[in-house]
Amino acid sequence: MNEIMDMFQAVVRTPMIIVAAFVGTAWGIVGGAMPGISPSIAMALLLPFTYGADPAAAVVLLASTYLGAEYGGSIPAILIRTPGTNSAAATVLDGYAMKEQGKAGDALGISLYSTLVGAVFGVLMLLTLTQPLAQVALAFQPQSYVGLGVLGLSVIASCSEGSLVKGLMAGVIGLMIATVGTDPVTGVNRFTFDHPDLLSGIPPILVMVGVYAITNLLEQASTPAWVQTNSNEARLKMPGPLMRARLRLSQVIGCIIGFIEGLTPGGGGAISAFISYNEARRWSKNPEEFGKGSPEGVAAPEASNGAVSATSLIPMLGLGIPGSNSAAVLLGGFLIHGMTPGPLLFTKHADIMSGFYAGKVISLVALLVLGYLILRPCIWLVNRPKHYLMSFILALVLSGVYAIQGSLFHVGIAIGFGVLGYAFKILAMPVLPMILGVVLGFMVESNYRRALVLSDGDHMTFVEEPICAALLLLAAVFLIYSIVRHYRDVAKAKQIGLAA
Amino acid sequence: MNRDLVTALIGITLAVGYHIVASNIASGLLADEVGPDGLPRIYAWMLGGLSTLLGVRALLQQRTQPTGDEGEEGRAAWRALGLLLIACAYVAAVPVLGYTLTIAVIIAVAALYQGGRLSWSLALTSVLGAAALWYVFVYLLHIAQPEGMLPDLIERLRA
Structure with missing residues (x-):
């Protein structure tokens, strides 16, 4: 009850939260509907705008964009067989088949309704689990933060998308980037090359805007224009009582899998959607309809996507460990306003967090309202010539990055990271491990050295401090599990290849 | 050339360059046991080691790995x-x-x-x-x- 009162007070104190929830959701739907613009890219494009905004409104804007983009991705998936986001790929299977049968409006309605069901469940889990998790972490010492940082870095193994070695390399490169600037203990300049703009290090926001937004623009420069959508097909129809009853089981499956995968670093998005689709087919009374226009085939992945949009924020908010690209960008939004997600977030910035939770709840209403209202304008916008859209987005990014600190040098850095992100794509290197390295590198190094100073250089301090020891053990277990799973997947892929 | 081999060569070059710059970091009067260059040097060795591992693996697998459409990728890069x-x-x-x-x-x-x-x-x-x-x-x-x-x-x- 107290939490609800706090949320209400936060909205009264900062009414901009309501505006941010609606604007973020609207932008998310539009961004997600553009093929190639993932939720994290849609969020990264907004990052510079949040710089001067109220902190609560800023993080609500980003989180609402995430939710909106999860639904927006299903619009082109259903209408033109092109998923707007990776996680909407599973929706193509039955969504487009329904459209072929003249049921595009029904498919869009099921998608909106199911995303909403998943998101409501996800937000409830977020409200229930995040704060207790953070309270456990209130007893943290410098050593514990080292353990937490190492646990966060162990996530790299599960975010490596194909090559574990390349994922680790990307992670180390991220750690290297985090060493640029003034040394946290001695105050000596490192890798600044006498440039004053580098003294305070490279802000993670520049890395994120570079590797997500600018890299995507560089990629889009060589991809053909996407297929146009006929807006007459887009008359959204919400499911009636009978259909809602039919969808219930597949939505429950989507919610549960979305919850588990959202908590697992590197597990959300497309993986979660496809597992939900598969399980919904397995448990369905009409499994033969899947792939041929089954409403449950749309409901399960969309419910999962909605749940992931909230549950993937739990480890990020509670422990400061972003397990997905979108969570990493949201973390960037918190960092811009001097808030470090993790144990102290809920005590140091309790009012802002109440506002954040209130914004998450308001964004559910925003999704329902805007899902109806802006479908046609959204399709109109996505149907604009691609060269105009992309050139405007380029101008927006360049203006936005300058706005962060009024520095053209920073614009240059962001462009440089855009090039690095593009090189990563060409070399098939994953980007998320690098982001993890950039975000966690400073925390790990400063606390590691502080703990050593306090213990007179005794490394046993990390094993003797119980929380740190437990976190390091957890990191080791997680790392071993990820490595075993990686090599098991590689072996399985080889077997399938041989069989084919 | 194999994509992993190129990645490995870039990684090794980066590790060497980063190590050279890290070695020239002044210790300062307040230097602790690890020092401002301590972790950077470790990172350089880690990147060098991982790149070498990737490179060796790429050389061993060079014959079996399929090559991508390099012409298309080159055009996209331009x-x-x-x-x-x-x-x-x-x-x-x-x-x-x-x-x-x-x-x-x-x-x-x-x-x-x-x-x-x-x-x-x-x-x-x-x-x-x-x-x-x-x-x-x-x-x-x-x-x-x-x-x-x-x-x-x-x-x-x-x-």
């Missing part, structure tokens, strides 16, 4: 390079021309580069786009953008 140059041109031009003019030109040039044609709609889009961005950033959010030297120059010429 297209990306063009857009990159447009972005760099913005950084170079904005201190001289000022924000509104430069951003309008950038919208027009980027659209032309990505397949647009010289037309009234292109001109209108770039002018309206620049005006919209100016309105949002400068007028609405009160975020100053570079004014450039051009207005000052015109003023001087008038005087």
